[in-house]
Amino acid sequence: MDKPVLSGVGAMSAALGSMLCCTGPLVAASLGMSGAALAVIVPYRPLFVVLSVGLLWYAFTALDRKVEAGTEGACDVDSGPAARRARLLVWAMAALSAIMLSSPLWDDLVFRP
16 A cells, blocks of 8 residues: 555544544444443544544645656656556545544434434
């Protein structure tokens, strides 16, 4: 796996950690379990959000880097099916991260009794 895809995976993990503080207790309660232990994560939500956005920023900038013209590694410019697959994966991870990061806005609509 290359660096942009790993960065996208890290961003999704951070977004999941951000989502657990707000949506996790609601999901646990709807399943009949106690979600009080997940409420400990609430003070760390801003850290998870910044980490997720930063990792996504890194993934997108790493995808857009081009090798300078005239250098001996000019043939190393990412193109072809592998680059397209990496771009698709990073965009999909960005969309999933956006859904997870916005969960405090929509979880009341989904889990309202």
